[in-house]
Amino acid sequence: MLQMSSQTALKSLGGAAVVAVLCVLPFVIGLYRLDVLIFLLINIIVAVSYRFITLTGEWSLGHVVMMGVGGYASALLAKKLGLSVWLAMPLGGLATAALAFLLAFPLFRMKGFYFLIGSFAAGEAIRRTWNHFRDPFGGPGGLARIPTPELELPGVGLIDFGDPRIYYFLTLAVVLVSIVVFYRLEKSRIGLTLHAIHWQDSLAESVGINIWRYKTLAFCVASFFVGLAGALLGHHITVVNPPQFSLAIMLYVLVWVIVGGTRTIAGPIVGVTVLSIVDERLREFQEYRPLIYGAILILTMRFLPTGLEDLPAKLIGLGRRLRRIRTTQTGS
Amino acid sequence: MRNGITRRRFIGTTAAGVALVGTSLPRTSFGAEKTLKIGFLAPLTGEVAGWGLPGLNGLEIWADEINAGGGIQAGGDTYMVELVPYDDEYLADKALRGAKKLVLEDGVGLIMMLGGSDAPAAVDFFTKNKVVSSTLLPSDLTDETLYHMAPCEVHPIYNVTGVEWLAENRPELKTAAICAQDDELGRPSVATYLAAFEAAGIEVVYQEFFAIDTVDFAPVITSMLATKPDILCLDTAYPDFVNFLTEQAFLQGFDGQIISCTFDFYPAVIEKVGTEFVEGFVFQFPDFDDPALNEPHINFPNPNGFFTAYEERYPGTWSAVSWEYAAIAVQWKAAVEKAGSVDPMAVFEAMKAGGRAPHVFGDANWWGTELFGIDNALVGDWPVVQIQNGKAVIVEYKSIIDWWAKHKDLMIKHFEALGEMWYQRKA
Numbered sequence: 001m002l003q004m005s006s007q008t009a010l011k012s013l014g015g016a017a018v019v020a021v022l023c024v025l026p027f028v029i030g031l032y033r034l035d036v037l038i039f040l041l042i043n044i045i046v047a048v049s050y051r052f053i054t055l056t057g058e059w060s061l062g063h064v065v066m067m068g069v070g071g072y073a074s075a076l077l078a079k080k081l082g083l084s085v086w087l088a089m090p091l092g093g094l095a096t097a098a099l100a101f102l103l104a105f106p107l108f109r110m111k112g113f114y115f116l117i118g119s120f121a122a123g124e125a126i127r128r129t130w131n132h133f134r135d136p137f138g139g140p141g142g143l144a145r146i147p148t149p150e151l152e153l154p155g156v157g158l159i160d161f162g163d164p165r166i167y168y169f170l171t172l173a174v175v176l177v178s179i180v181v182f183y184r185l186e187k188s189r190i191g192l193t194l195h196a197i198h199w200q201d202s203l204a205e206s207v208g209i210n211i212w213r214y215k216t217l218a219f220c221v222a223s224f225f226v227g228l229a230g231a232l233l234g235h236h237i238t239v240v241n242p243p244q245f246s247l248a249i250m251l252y253v254l255v256w257v258i259v260g261g262t263r264t265i266a267g268p269i270v271g272v273t274v275l276s277i278v279d280e281r282l283r284e285f286q287e288y289r290p291l292i293y294g295a296i297l298i299l300t301m302r303f304l305p306t307g308l309e310d311l312p313a314k315l316i317g318l319g320r321r322l323r324r325i326r327t328t329q330t331g332s
Numbered sequence: 333m334r335n336g337i338t339r340r341r342f343i344g345t346t347a348a349g350v351a352l353v354g355t356s357l358p359r360t361s362f363g364a365e366k367t368l369k370i371g372f373l374a375p376l377t378g379e380v381a382g383w384g385l386p387g388l389n390g391l392e393i394w395a396d397e398i399n400a401g402g403g404i405q406a407g408g409d410t411y412m413v414e415l416v417p418y419d420d421e422y423l424a425d426k427a428l429r430g431a432k433k434l435v436l437e438d439g440v441g442l443i444m445m446l447g448g449s450d451a452p453a454a455v456d457f458f459t460k461n462k463v464v465s466s467t468l469l470p471s472d473l474t475d476e477t478l479y480h481m482a483p484c485e486v487h488p489i490y491n492v493t494g495v496e497w498l499a500e501n502r503p504e505l506k507t508a509a510i511c512a513q514d515d516e517l518g519r520p521s522v523a524t525y526l527a528a529f530e531a532a533g534i535e536v537v538y539q540e541f542f543a544i545d546t547v548d549f550a551p552v553i554t555s556m557l558a559t560k561p562d563i564l565c566l567d568t569a570y571p572d573f574v575n576f577l578t579e580q581a582f583l584q585g586f587d588g589q590i591i592s593c594t595f596d597f598y599p600a601v602i603e604k605v606g607t608e609f610v611e612g613f614v615f616q617f618p619d620f621d622d623p624a625l626n627e628p629h630i631n632f633p634n635p636n637g638f639f640t641a642y643e644e645r646y647p648g649t650w651s652a653v654s655w656e657y658a659a660i661a662v663q664w665k666a667a668v669e670k671a672g673s674v675d676p677m678a679v680f681e682a683m684k685a686g687g688r689a690p691h692v693f694g695d696a697n698w699w700g701t702e703l704f705g706i707d708n709a710l711v712g713d714w715p716v717v718q719i720q721n722g723k724a725v726i727v728e729y730k731s732i733i734d735w736w737a738k739h740k741d742l743m744i745k746h747f748e749a750l751g752e753m754w755y756q757r758k759a
Contacts, residue, residue, distance in 0.1 A: 030436060030437060031432060031436050032429075032432045032433045032436045032437045035428075035429055035432050036429065039425065039429065128543065131514065131543060131544075132514075132543075134751060139514065139515070140449060140514055140515035140516065140544060141449050141452075141515065141516045141757075142424075142449070144452035144453070145452070145456070145758070233425065237424060237425050237428045237453045238452070238453050238456060239424040239425075239428075239452050239453045240424075241424060241449050243422065243423055243424075243449060244423055244424060244425060283418075283419075286376060286377055286419040286421075287376065287377050287419075289377070
């Protein structure tokens with residue numbers, strides 16, 4: 001019991017340290033790197049919310065398109081209807097969740113490979129809708145000049161979130177909220193039920209669990225947050241267009257999550273962070289990126305099938321084994 | 333004792349290999365005390381790379397020649413040129429990130445872009461930060477893009493010259509069928525072709541926009557041929573698309589005239605469809621070994637030598653953009669020398685001074701307020717190119733400005749109909 005509470009305390013301390021570092025970072029790095037960090041934070045929401053869907057045992061190919069739904073919805077609400085960005089962004093998330101609810105009817109009649117292909121088809125249908133209808137979606141060029149958020153505070157004046165430092169903190173706040181929500185949900189009865197559906201859906205159904213309802217819930221919650229991520233992206237770069245939400249981008253999300261691991265919420269965060277750093281460091285070799293990503297994916301699946309999140313445990317185990325071998329050799 | 337590779341050795345050799353690759357691959361930089369940096373922000377990978385990478389290749393040849401010749405003189409100093417490329421994958425978010433890197437980290441004096449769907453966010457950033465940038469697509473321009481210019485390619489309005497030439501030289505052609513990809517490349521191009529055909533008295537019997545993720549072009553060509561056109565108009569579309577469309581036209585037995593904005597990598601198409609089929613194909617982008625480029629009005633140093641150097645260094649990759657970014661660099665260098673300064677704003681003002689500048693195909697006017705919202709497009713003459721005996725040949729230089737003076741109402745009408753006028757794009 002004592003060990004467990006000290007472990008929890010250690011985790012909390014580690015988490016607080018990471019948050020503290022993240023709060024200091026914008027003041028010690030340049031604006032370009034800060035921008036990279038904002039994109040990384042947005043991608044963390046994408047990866048973490050994607051993992052929440054995988055808890056049900058299903059892997060979707062439409063997650064990035066759902067991100068686009070949030071981006072488009074928020075952009076349209078703010079740009080065409082003149083709604084406050086502060087209202088448009090959560091509404092973008094809600095619109096994504098609502099669409100996810102509708103899609104759940106046909107999609108969760110399928111499982112496994114069929115769900116994967118079904119989600120791809122649904123995503124492509126949505127993407128082609130953006131492409132086809134110039135009004136209101138702007139066609140292939142999408143929507144540009146999307147307003148950035150502003151906040152008028154008494155005594156402080158106008159805070160312009162077009163300033164990347166301020167936008168960074170907004171994004172960080174949304175990331176932290178989303179991580180807490182997903183963590184709490186997973187640790188709740190809902191999360192346990194999702195795990196049960198993942199591993200033994202027939203058994204879960206036989207004890208009265210409504211599988212469709214739980215899968216739909218996970219899909220809608222994940223879609224809300226990825227929609228919010230899309231809104232954050234749109235209002236940051238002031239543009240949304242269909243190529244930003246293509247299957248090619250979705251494949252990168254899959255690689256982030258697989259390389260990071262899906263056992264805990266830390267897995268996708270580690271995956272997207274490590275691969276984003278690799279991406280930036282190897283920018284000069286961009287044309288080899290698919291090759292590098294492929295190699296990383298193969299190596300991870302071969303040597304770390306549970307993902308990078310288990311690397312520390314593996315390294316500790318390896319260290320112990322080596323120490324044991326050395327002790328045995330010294331003894332003999 | 334275990335044979336084979338151990339995990340430790342594997343990790344060690346992999347790390348060493350990565351380090352070796354990192355230090356041995358060439359970098360686009362030049363070690364000099366005073367350098368002038370040019371940013372290249374365009375797709376270098378993906379399906380649009382055909383309009384990015386060959387441009388960077390050409391730019392590298394230009395930069396190497398400048399540096400080998402002692403650099404650029406300005407204000408009593410000598411500057412070596414350094415290219416800083418950034419692959420934006422033709423995505424708006426990557427383009428914005430690249431723009432920030434090139435400006436905030438690399439401190440470039442000019443940023444060259446292809447333009448199109450990746451441009452809006454980056455161009456807004458340029459405007460806010462007073463960064464001088466160039467595009468090949470003046471459809472990026474609006475009244476707000478103050479420092480964004482199109483000093484070389486004025487896509488797609490030069491397409492009028494090809495249609496005009498065709499009407500003059502093949503008056504028996506009376507009908508045309510048009511297809512183009514459905515995006516900011518294809519739509520203004522179709523508007524231009526519609527205006528040009530109408531001005532030339534050629535009836536457009538079919539018009540189709542195909543999705544940019546189209547993979548099967550057979551139905552597109554089938555629909556076009558069903559209307560029995562005299563002319564197939566294939567552009568604007570990505571290089572691969574034009575080639576697939578041409579191959580489909582061949583496979584489906586078309587024996588009329590083809591016109592297109594570009595015909596990149598045409599030798600590869602000729603290998604498949606034969607010289608006879610593409611004979612007479614009209615487009616707008618010359619090979620630079622063309623003798624017509626040695627005429628005195630051409631503002632590009634030794635174009636034939638440039639083409640030879642390009643073919644030696646990057647064989648088989650010559651495309652519409654291979655010379656374009658280099659041509660912009662030529663203009664920019666002249667402006668640096670004229671301004672006697674490397675300050676981007678001073679160079680920009682020197683480029684635009686007097687409303688005229690040396691365009692690659694002859695001196696031209698800074699133009700575009702009516703069509704693009706701002707006079708940041710350098711417009712003058714443009715070559716009409718035809719495939720003759722399997723080789724691209726300039727058949728005539730024609731004036732875009734003269735065409736505009738006679739038919740601008742048609743152009744504006746069709747641009748408006750397709751929502752491509754600058755004030756419509758801004759909405």
